[in-house]
Amino acid sequence: MVAIVAGDQRVYADTVRRHARPIAIYAYRMLGSESEAEDIAQETFLRLWTQATRWQPGKAALSTWLHRIAHNLCIDFMRKNKAALANELSDDLVGDQMSAEAMLDNNIEYNKLQVALGRLPERQRSALVLTHYQGLSNKEVAGILEVSVEALESLLARARRTLKIYWQAASQSAAASGGSHEQ
Amino acid sequence: MNNDIKQELSSQRFAQLLASYGADAACWPAAERAAALTFLDNNASARAKLDDARALDQWLQSSASQVPDFNGLEARLLRHKLPPVARSAGERLLAWLLPATSLELRQLWRPLAAACLPLAIGLLVGFRLELVPEVYATTVEEELYLISLSDYAEIL
Numbered sequence: 489m490v491a492i493v494a495g496d497q498r499v500y501a502d503t504v505r506r507h508a509r510p511i512a513i514y515a516y517r518m519l520g521s522e523s524e525a526e527d528i529a530q531e532t533f534l535r536l537w538t539q540a541t542r543w544q545p546g547k548a549a550l551s552t553w554l555h556r557i558a559h560n561l562c563i564d565f566m567r568k569n570k571a572a573l574a575n576e577l578s579d580d581l582v583g584d585q586m587s588a589e590a591m592l593d594n595n596i597e598y599n600k601l602q603v604a605l606g607r608l609p610e611r612q613r614s615a616l617v618l619t620h621y622q623g624l625s626n627k628e629v630a631g632i633l634e635v636s637v638e639a640l641e642s643l644l645a646r647a648r649r650t651l652k653i654y655w656q657a658a659s660q661s662a663a664a665s666g667g668s669h670e671q
Numbered sequence: 672m673n674n675d676i677k678q679e680l681s682s683q684r685f686a687q688l689l690a691s692y693g694a695d696a697a698c699w700p701a702a703e704r705a706a707a708l709t710f711l712d713n714n715a716s717a718r719a720k721l722d723d724a725r726a727l728d729q730w731l732q733s734s735a736s737q738v739p740d741f742n743g744l745e746a747r748l749l750r751h752k753l754p755p756v757a758r759s760a761g762e763r764l765l766a767w768l769l770p771a772t773s774l775e776l777r778q779l780w781r782p783l784a785a786a787c788l789p790l791a792i793g794l795l796v797g798f799r800l801e802l803v804p805e806v807y808a809t810t811v812e813e814e815l816y817l818i819s820l821s822d823y824a825e826i827l
Contacts (some may be wrong), residue, residue, distance in 0.1 A: 497753065505745045512741045530748055537753050572764060601721045601730060619698065622732055624691075626700050637700075644691040655730045 492540045507551055510622060513556045515618045518562040518607055528565065532558045533549035535570050548631055555618065556632040563610055604654035615640055681710050685717055694725035 492500050511532050516525035534558050543553050605613055611633060618629040619640075630640040688707055692698040699707055709719050 500753070501749055504748050508745050508748055509741055512744055516738055522741075525739075526741070526744065526747070530751065533748055534754075535753075538756055601733060616731075619692065620683050641687065641691040643685070648690060649694065651731070652727050653729055654729065658730075 492537065500533075500537060501538065503550070508533065508556050510551070512553055514555060514617060514622055515558055515562055517605065517621055518559075518613060519565065520602055524565065528558055528561045531561055547566045548628070552624065552632060555622065555624065555628075559614055559618075559632050562614070566610055577626050600654070600658045601651075604651055604658075607654075608647050608650060614648070615643040615648040616651075619644060681706070682714070682717070685710050685714075686720065689720055689724040693728045693729060693731070694721050 492503065501580070506665060508529055512525045512529040512583070515628035519525055532554055536554065543550065548556070581643070605616070614628060615633060618624050618632060619626065624632070626637050626640055630637045633640060635643070684703070685707055688703065690700050692700075696704055696708060711721060
């Protein structure tokens with residue numbers, strides 16, 4: 489990091505190789521769009537280059553700091569494109585993919601889950617994705633979201649409660665459609 | 672009684688852990704993991720709650736591998752030209768004061784630089800301001816003029 493501050497492009501390239509994919513995957517889970525996720529990753533690493541002096545090693549690991557930048561960019565993006573994102577989620581993730589006849593069952597489940605995730609409030613979604621999928625510790629996630637660990641647990645509990653309702657509805661509709669197929 | 676309260680609190684906390692982090696012990700806060708696992712071993716109802724939470728976890732996990740692989744992402748990111756980093760005068764001064772060295776060296780250098788800063792400012796002020804009193808050197812003509820004035824005063 490010290491080298492990046494000093495303008496060493498080789499160290500910057502190494503950092504991109506090590507951290508780009510997790511950041512892009514995080515953005516993808518937040519936004520549901522591969523191209524937007526890549527744009528977020530691009531902007532995150534641009535900020536790493538231009539604002540490296542802002543990173544405080546004693547306060548957060550580099551990956552946590554990068555997730556924080558990506559998180560803020562995702563939130564900004566979602567707020568600016570709220571209506572467009574809602575349509576994109578329902579069209580891309582449900583319409584286009586579900587119309588394919590050869591879709592596997594787990595793809596259907598995945599789409600339902602993505603739609604359910606997309607309907608969670610931003611902070612709940614972020615808390616769940618960072619904790620469950622990105623594998624960050626509760627303290628790291630609390631730092632990224634700028635909340636206490638207790639507040640993070642509350643966000644997570646609410647997110648899981650909502651997802652459970654979607655999951656139960658999805659299970660019931662799957663059982664019902666299975667039953668109607670049998671008839 | 673105390674034991675009962677403790678048991679109840681642990682049970683409540685265990686339920687909170689499941690509600691927030693799910694059934695995977697690896698996701699539980701490291702500081703509470705061992706205690707939660709012990710509680711789980713000794714409590715049948717806790718195991719039932721765990722199974723309930725696990726079902727949702729499995730649904731969440733169904734999408735774990737279903738993300739784009741972002742092939743060639745790193746190369747695409749590195750293809751973009753990096754802008755020159757514009758630093759303000761203050762940042763340049765800070766960079767000069769706090770050079771890009773290892774963390775250990777910086778920890779030693781920073782207090783030293785901070786301690787030397789008042790000295791440097793004092794020296795700068797000292798050189799800039801003319802603190803030495805002006806010497807009123809007089810020329811021979813001026814002295815003669817002054818003597819003549821004093822002579823004139825005596826006559827008067």
